[in-house]
Amino acid sequence: MCVEGDDVAAKNVRARVRDVPGPCARWDDEDADFIREVLDLVGDKWSVLIIGTLADGPTRYSDLAAAIPGISQRMLTLTLKHLQRNGLLTRTAYPEVPPRVEYCLTGLGRSLLSTVLALAGWSADHHAEIRRHQAAFDSATATD
Amino acid sequence: MCVEGDDVAAKNVRARVRDVPGPCARWDDEDADFIREVLDLVGDKWSVLIIGTLADGPTRYSDLAAAIPGISQRMLTLTLKHLQRNGLLTRTAYPEVPPRVEYCLTGLGRSLLSTVLALAGWSADHHAEIRRHQAAFDSATATD
DNA sequence: CAGGATCCTCTTAGATACTG
DNA sequence: CAGTATCTAAGAGGATCCTG
Numbered sequence: 001m002c003v004e005g006d007d008v009a010a011k012n013v014r015a016r017v018r019d020v021p022g023p024c025a026r027w028d029d030e031d032a033d034f035i036r037e038v039l040d041l042v043g044d045k046w047s048v049l050i051i052g053t054l055a056d057g058p059t060r061y062s063d064l065a066a067a068i069p070g071i072s073q074r075m076l077t078l079t080l081k082h083l084q085r086n087g088l089l090t091r092t093a094y095p096e097v098p099p100r101v102e103y104c105l106t107g108l109g110r111s112l113l114s115t116v117l118a119l120a121g122w123s124a125d126h127h128a129e130i131r132r133h134q135a136a137f138d139s140a141t142a143t144d
Numbered sequence: 145m146c147v148e149g150d151d152v153a154a155k156n157v158r159a160r161v162r163d164v165p166g167p168c169a170r171w172d173d174e175d176a177d178f179i180r181e182v183l184d185l186v187g188d189k190w191s192v193l194i195i196g197t198l199a200d201g202p203t204r205y206s207d208l209a210a211a212i213p214g215i216s217q218r219m220l221t222l223t224l225k226h227l228q229r230n231g232l233l234t235r236t237a238y239p240e241v242p243p244r245v246e247y248c249l250t251g252l253g254r255s256l257l258s259t260v261l262a263l264a265g266w267s268a269d270h271h272a273e274i275r276r277h278q279a280a281f282d283s284a285t286a287t288d
Numbered sequence: 289c290a291g292g293a294t295c296c297t298c299t300t301a302g303a304t305a306c307t308g
Numbered sequence: 309c310a311g312t313a314t315c316t317a318a319g320a321g322g323a324t325c326c327t328g
Contacts, residue, residue, distance in 0.1 A: 026211040027193060031264075035192045037274070038267035043187040045321075048179045049171060061290050067170040072322055077291060087277025098289045099328085108270060108277075115266045120175075122259045123182035126252060130181070133231025133252075189301075205310050216302055221311060242309050243308085 041086055042116055046071055046079045051105065051113055052120075054089060058104040088112060185230055186260055190215055190223045195249065195257055196264075198233060202248040232256060 042048050046068065053059060053067045065076055080103060083089045088109035094100040105113065186192050190212065197203060197211045209220055224247060227233045232253035238244040249257065 026213065027197070029213070032193060032213075034264050034267040034271065035196075036189075037271065038263050039187065039189070039192070041274075043183065045180075045183070048183070049176060052179075053171065065290095069170065069173070069176075073291070074293095074323085075321060078321090085278055085281040086274050087281075093290090099291095101290060108273060111270070112266060115262050118259050118262060119182050120178050122256060123178040126255070127178065127181065129252060130185075130230050134229055137229040137231075209310095214302095216304095217311070218303085218313090219301060222301090237310090243311090245310060 041083075041088070042112070044079065046075055047083060048116055048120070050076075050079055050083065050103075051088065051109060051116065054103060054105045054109070055113055058092075058102040061101050061103070064103065083109070185227070185232070186256070188223065190219055191227060192260055192264070194220075194223055194227065194247075195232065195253060195260065198247060198249045198253070199257055202236075202246040205245050205247070208247065227253070 042051070049068045049071070050064060053064055059067070061076070061080075064080075065071060065073065068076070080089070080091070084091050084103075087106055090104050090106055092102045092104065094102070186195070193212050193215070194208060197208055203211070205220070205224075208224075209215060209217065212220070224233070224235070228235050228247075231250055234248050234250055236246045236248065238246070
């Protein structure tokens with residue numbers, strides 16, 4: 001168990017910054033920062049849902065609210081602003097009556113979308129297995 | 145702007161569960177659950193760092209603590225237990241003196257590792273661009 | 289319609305001290 | 309060495325009301 005074949009991928013990320021001499025050791029602060037950065041972007045409760053919804057094209061504020069069940073106005077506004085600040089989407093307000101505002105993924109946002117969808121795909125693929133492990137773990141810790 | 149070519153990827157995730165008739169509409173609760181599930185696994189502050197450290201092979205508790213700067217004993221223990229419950233790593237205690245406990249990625253954990261590293265790679269690739277957007281956004285909202 | 293402003297609650301996570 | 313227990317601060321997130 002514990003094959004050592006996949007750690008080359010981990011090394012690749014570390015090597016992306018600068019060469020790591022030792023066999024492993026510890027995380028550079030810079031490597032950890034990349035993890036934190038992407039987690040700060042999509043690690044919250046709503047970002048991925050918003051990005052996924054915007055994949056279908058420009059969407060209005062109220063349509064986003066309708067497409068994402070359970071989100072509050074506050075969180076929708078906050079998350080949109082956050083994503084806009086990081087350049088993942090653009091906000092376009094049309095000076096009409098009634099007002100209309102459309103949100104649209106940028107190229108950066110779309111490039112993140114595909115990566116994030118891979119994560120969602122992983123979840124869908126291994127969902128059953130994860131549930132099995134959870135049940136096994138819970139019954140094991142309960143019986144002990 | 146706003147090309148509509150990448151939404152096929154989003155559809156793929158949705159289609160993974162069951163066929164969606166309409167052109168887009170809204171998130172199914174089940175689709176959102178997959179996002180939430182994977183976010184619950186690796187969306188926190190330490191999980192990815194731990195998984196990345198374990199990519200180099202079985203690692204002891206104290207070695208993990210040393211490899212991940214800034215983590216507290218509490219969070220290390222908590223996150224390890226969480227990852228173990230979801231079947232991403234195994235805990236092996238050797239009944240020796242002094243006690244030795246090794247944590248090791250499972251196949252499930254390694255499969256997630258590669259996906260998560262893609263995300264970290266994305267962050268490394270677009271780090272500069274994101275910083276540019278942040279600066280532009282901040283100065284724009286400050287001057288206005 | 290598209291938010292801004294407030295208030296409030298629950299979870300997350302850090303620090304510290306103690307134990308088998 | 310490898311944790312557990314307790315306390316606390318900070319922030320995420322929800323509900324509600326108000327506005328251009």
